[in-house]
Amino acid sequence: MxxxxxxxxxxxxxxxxxxxxxxxxxxxxxxxxxxxxxxxxxxxxxxxxxxxxxxxxxxxxxxxxxxxxxxxxxxxxxxxxxxxxxxxxxxxxxxxxxxxxxxxxxxxxxxxxxxxxxxxxxxxxxxxxxxxxxxxxxxxxxxxxxxxxxxxxxxxxxxxxxxxxxxxxxxxxxxxxxxxxxxxxxxxxxxxxxxxxxxxxxxxxxxxxxxxxxxxxxxxxxxxxxxxxxxxxxxxxxxxxxxxxxxxxxxxxxxxxxxxxxxxxxxxxxxxxxxxxxxxxxxxxRDPAEEPASSSAPEPEPPAMDINAIMRLMPHRYPFLLLDRVLAIEPGRSLRALKNVTCNEPFFLGHWPGRPVMPGVMILEAMAQAAGILISHRFDPDEHMAMIASIDDVKLRRQVVPGDQLLLEIDKFRCRSRMAEAHGLARVGDQVAAEARLRFAVVPIGALAA
Missing domain, CATH: 3.30.230.20 (lpxc deacetylase, domain 1)
Known part of the structure; x- marks a missing residue:
């Protein structure tokens, strides 16, 4: 437009x-x-x-x-x-x-x-x-x-x-x-x-x-x-x-x-x-009917977190940072994030040549990173690291391919002591691509160094 x-x-x-x-x-x-x-x-x-x-x-x-x-x-x-x-x-x-x-x-x-x-x-x-x-x-x-x-x-x-x-x-x-x-x-x-x-x-x-x-x-x-x-x-x-x-x-x-x-x-x-x-x-x-009636149409809501804010919280970097922006966040409860899936994702070189499909484990990793944003609002990311403890009830329902936008929805989030868990859902448009229940151990960074 x-x-x-x-x-x-x-x-x-x-x-x-x-x-x-x-x-x-x-x-x-x-x-x-x-x-x-x-x-x-x-x-x-x-x-x-x-x-x-x-x-x-x-x-x-x-x-x-x-x-x-x-x-x-x-x-x-x-x-x-x-x-x-x-x-x-x-x-x-x-x-x-x-x-x-x-x-x-x-x-x-x-x-x-x-x-x-x-x-x-x-x-x-x-x-x-x-x-x-x-x-x-x-x-x-x-x-x-x-x-x-x-x-x-x-x-x-x-x-x-x-x-x-x-x-x-x-x-x-x-x-x-x-x-x-x-x-x-x-x-x-x-x-x-x-x-x-x-x-x-x-x-x-x-x-x-x-x-x-x-x-x-x-x-x-x-x-x-x-x-x-x-x-x-x-x-x-x-x-x-x-x-x-x-x-x-x-x-x-x-x-x-x-x-x-x-x-x-x-x-x-x-x-x-x-x-x-x-x-x-x-x-x-573009169909003219899709255009707004006038330039006074409301601007889209800005994201809750852009890529710079995500990188300040998350330790991941290319080629393993799998979030592009956070659309909405309710601290301690839920989060919606976006991953743009491009042809140049490094895993497409081998999965598979000539028929690129995003590995299911990478979709789960994207979910985990989205949940990590919620965890970082509960535990200081400069002092703690969230590590996956288990992934249960995994269902892979749709292939994710280059050009897809992966919408990641995290809900049912809760923390107890040094543990956190959440339900994750990945969508492409209105189709569910994957879902899972994720559990994390939240470990002091000093303990990791030791």
């Missing part, structure tokens, strides 16, 4: 300029960022071509490429727009003319940092039009082999992104993940500096094809068997951060703010653009 968001559109307060060398052709490139009118969006202008043709920054103009995102309208082509788009979207610049005097943006150091700093130094002004927001109302996922990217309904007025990167045990790039709720400040500090990366063999193949003639190991991250060659990491998880940066730039081609939760696993530019198209297609196919 598209709504008029709560924030006004923004453009630059003054012009900004960045000069650098293009990765593809090795040419000197100057890119100028200029203020633009409200509702005009981001437009790339080829100032080096007769008539200064322009290309709107929208997914309908994406030209298929490997390892990058390109835009084309007519004879005007702009290569490698993703880092510029990420900088604009990350700093919430909605309307901008991006003029360049070459077919590609400058590569800089392989990150968005130079663009983001220039944009930030130019400043932003608010405009008298509200920014459109696309609220993800239903799960949408796209897949290509082992790569997936999915969008799920999330908390009101928030976009949460997570990227999981795993190229296997033989890769010199270790498995890693990065989770972010981007704001302009966090984007500039934590995401914009993350640089593009590739393997040494890939770099040699590109050079043999005439690409990267003026690019060295100092200009991006090239991984050999022992790690980066001639360079050092800015963050331990810099590769996952850069893939999330690419995701920000590619999803900005929707042309609207997004509200929801986007989860990616090994996805690249082509798959990111496919998700952007799928979101717009879902939006255009």
């Amino acid at each position: 598209t709504t008029r968001g709560s924030r006004p559109q923004r453009t630059l307060a003054r012009e900004a300029e960045v000069r650098g060398i293009g990765y593809l052709l090795g040419s000197d490139v100057t890119v100028r960022f200029r203020p633009a009118e409200a509702d005009s969006g981001v437009t790339f202008v080829r100032a080096d071509l007769p008539g200064r043709p322009s290309v709107p920054a929208h997914v309908r103009f994406v030209e298929p490429r490997e390892r990058r995102t390109a835009l084309r309208r007519g004879e005007a082509v702009v290569e490698m727009v993703e880092h510029v788009m990420a900088a604009l979207a990350g700093l919430r610049i909605d309307n901008c003319l991006v003029e360049l005097d070459a077919p590609e943006t400058p590569g800089m150091d392989g990150s968005s940092l130079a663009f983001a700093r220039a944009i930030a130094s130019a400043g932003a002004i608010e405009q008298d039009r509200p920014r459109e927001t696309l609220v993800i109302g239903q799960p949408v996922s796209v897949r290509d082999g082992k790569a997936t990217v999915a969008a799920y309904p999330g908390d009101p007025d928030r976009l949460v992104l997570s990227y999981q990167l795993d190229y296997g045990e033989s890769s010199p790039i270790p498995a890693q993940a990065y989770f972010a709720e981007p704001s302009p400040e966090r984007f500039l500090e934590l995401i914009a500096p993350a640089r593009t990366f590739l393997l040494a063999a890939e770099a040699e193949a590109l050079r043999a094809a005439g690409i990267g003639s003026r690019t060295s190991e100092a200009d991006l991250l090239i991984f050999g068997p022992d790690g980066p060659i001639g360079n050092t990491l800015r963050f331990p998880d810099e590769c996952a951060r850069h893939k999330l940066l690419d995701l920000v730039g590619d999803l900005a081609l929707v042309g609207k703010d997004l509200v929801g939760h986007v989860v990616a696993h090994r996805s690249g530019h082509t798959l990111n653009a496919e998700l952007a198209r799928a979101l717009l297609a879902q939006e255009s196919s």
Whole structure:
């Protein structure tokens, strides 16, 4: 559903300029960022071509490429727009003319940092039009082999992104993940500096094809068997951060703010653009009768706990944190929580290849974690650990597969001394997927250490 968001559109307060060398052709490139009118969006202008043709920054103009995102309208082509788009979207610049005097943006150091700093130094002004927001109302996922990217309904007025990167045990790039709720400040500090990366063999193949003639190991991250060659990491998880940066730039081609939760696993530019198209297609196919009668319709209730609050209480982390948000909680009595089941859950790699089904024990673990939230309201989680003592009366009634939203309902909760018990129910829509009776021993953390 598209709504008029709560924030006004923004453009630059003054012009900004960045000069650098293009990765593809090795040419000197100057890119100028200029203020633009409200509702005009981001437009790339080829100032080096007769008539200064322009290309709107929208997914309908994406030209298929490997390892990058390109835009084309007519004879005007702009290569490698993703880092510029990420900088604009990350700093919430909605309307901008991006003029360049070459077919590609400058590569800089392989990150968005130079663009983001220039944009930030130019400043932003608010405009008298509200920014459109696309609220993800239903799960949408796209897949290509082992790569997936999915969008799920999330908390009101928030976009949460997570990227999981795993190229296997033989890769010199270790498995890693990065989770972010981007704001302009966090984007500039934590995401914009993350640089593009590739393997040494890939770099040699590109050079043999005439690409990267003026690019060295100092200009991006090239991984050999022992790690980066001639360079050092800015963050331990810099590769996952850069893939999330690419995701920000590619999803900005929707042309609207997004509200929801986007989860990616090994996805690249082509798959990111496919998700952007799928979101717009879902939006255009929505029955108008389903839309609210007016913009004054009540906003959905915010969750009782978002993922950040859950992580403050629970010791679990990826890949074993199986809760995305708590919808409602009545301390000491009941709780309702949500788990978005995505194609990139690690257990789907073996359960089963070609026919992914969530293992029943993982559904039970999700129930146990939901019950753990209730327990943490009774016992200080900094001093106690709830451990499963028994699971009884287990019934598995429905398969849970990628794209499902697992609603976890915990009730009949009670505590006695150092024991806790509850009844758990897992639903997908109106169908019961599983239920069980759970019992826990609540143990002082000091006793575990001993």
